[in-house]
Amino acid sequence: MKIIxxxxxxxxxxxxxxxxxxxxxxxxxxxxxxxxxxVHAEGGTVTGLVGDACEISxxxxxxxxxxxxxxxxxxxxxDNLVVSLLxxxxxxxxxxxxxxxxxxxxxxxxDMWGVDVSVSTPHLLTALVEEAVAVGSLVKLxxxxxxxxxxxxxxxxxxxxxxxxxxxxLKLSRESVVVALIRDGHVVAPTxxxxxxxxxxxxxxxxxxxxxxxxxALIGPR
Amino acid sequence: MFRxxxxxxxxxxxxxxxxxxxxxxxxVHTTVMGQITSIKTQPSRGLPNLVxxxxxxxxxxxxxxxxxxxxxxxxxxxxILITGVAMRTGGIVAFVNPEYQLxx
Numbered sequence: 268m269k270i271i272x273x274x275x276x277x278x279x280x281x282x283x284x285x286x287x288x289x290x291x292x293x294x295x296x297x298x299x300x301x302x303x304x305x306v307h308a309e310g311g312t313v314t315g316l317v318g319d320a321c322e323i324s325x326x327x328x329x330x331x332x333x334x335x336x337x338x339x340x341x342x343x344x345x346d347n348l349v350v351s352l353l354x355x356x357x358x359x360x361x362x363x364x365x366x367x368x369x370x371x372x373x374x375x376x377x378d379m380w381g382v383d384v385s386v387s388t389p390h391l392l393t394a395l396v397e398e399a400v401a402v403g404s405l406v407k408l409x410x411x412x413x414x415x416x417x418x419x420x421x422x423x424x425x426x427x428x429x430x431x432x433x434x435x436x437l438k439l440s441r442e443s444v445v446v447a448l449i450r451d452g453h454v455v456a457p458t459x460x461x462x463x464x465x466x467x468x469x470x471x472x473x474x475x476x477x478x479x480x481x482x483x484a485l486i487g488p489r
Numbered sequence: 490m491f492r493x494x495x496x497x498x499x500x501x502x503x504x505x506x507x508x509x510x511x512x513x514x515x516x517v518h519t520t521v522m523g524q525i526t527s528i529k530t531q532p533s534r535g536l537p538n539l540v541x542x543x544x545x546x547x548x549x550x551x552x553x554x555x556x557x558x559x560x561x562x563x564x565x566x567x568x569i570l571i572t573g574v575a576m577r578t579g580g581i582v583a584f585v586n587p588e589y590q591l592x593x
Contacts (some may be wrong), residue, residue, distance in 0.1 A: 359516045359576035369584045
């Protein structure tokens with residue numbers, strides 16, 4: 268795949284190095300030639316381009332017209348939004364990924380600004396901390412499809428109505444599906460007849476607002 | 490006697506270099522010409538988007554303007570020229586914030 272990364276800070280460089288290892292064709296853009304020079308590509312190709320990714324001409328030079336993905340990962344939310352908008356509007360890049368630096372700006376990172384997927388480190392950290400401490404509550408791990416779908420996790424507490432029940436018996440609405448269980452550190456592929464145990468980590472993919480339904484089936488009344 | 494219309498002076502036709510919607514290729518800078526057959530405001534997370542459909546004989550394209558509820562002159566039935574980079578996903582041709590020119 269042809270991937271353009273805007274911003275060659277530690278995030279951009281790390282991404283370029285990792286993705287080039289998987290054989291992708293990486294084009295890295297930064298205004299600072301020194302940052303670009305610090306990239307150590309192993310195996311794949313990483314091409315550096317000195318320029319402002321917020322300029323259409325720079326993106327064109329980087330080959331945005333036939334790029335499969337653009338990742339806007341500078342330390343500046345305004346820049347990331349401009350890169351995303353230009354990528355979508357001027358080059359119709361199929362997948363635009365943007366980094367959110369300040370969580371207060373997260374609401375802007377949506378299709379209006381051309382962003383397909385936004386990644387907010389503070390948000391992710393909160394979710395992961397919550398996941399570590401939360402037994403018997405719903406943790407939202409990831410949102411997909413512009414927030415229309417999401418991956419949720421529930422660790423079953425002893426009093427959960429789901430304990431001892433089969434997955435079919437949970438009678439989940441059609442909005443949710445159990446995609447995996449983690450039991451004693453092992454992944455269990457769920458079937459309708461799988462019986463749920465205490466401390467099982469249940470991973471569910473849901474669309475729409477499935478919170479109520481998951482609360483009822485897996486956690487019990489508040 | 491009738492005056493024959495000279496061949497060098499044909500009736501005035503303004504030619505636009507428009508591509509039929511059905512032949513629009515993804516990610517190519519293109520101009521299409523058609524009639525506005527639907528207009529709606531489609532809010533996305535509380536922010537307005539003006540979404541309209543431009544239809545020619547071969548099909549129709551979706552045009553989205555972000556952050557707008559309405560645009561002066563964009564009315565149903567109007568002929569319009571749309572220029573921008575098209576995105577084709579499945580059978581749908583979409584333009585985001587393209588240049589436009591209102592016709593008759």
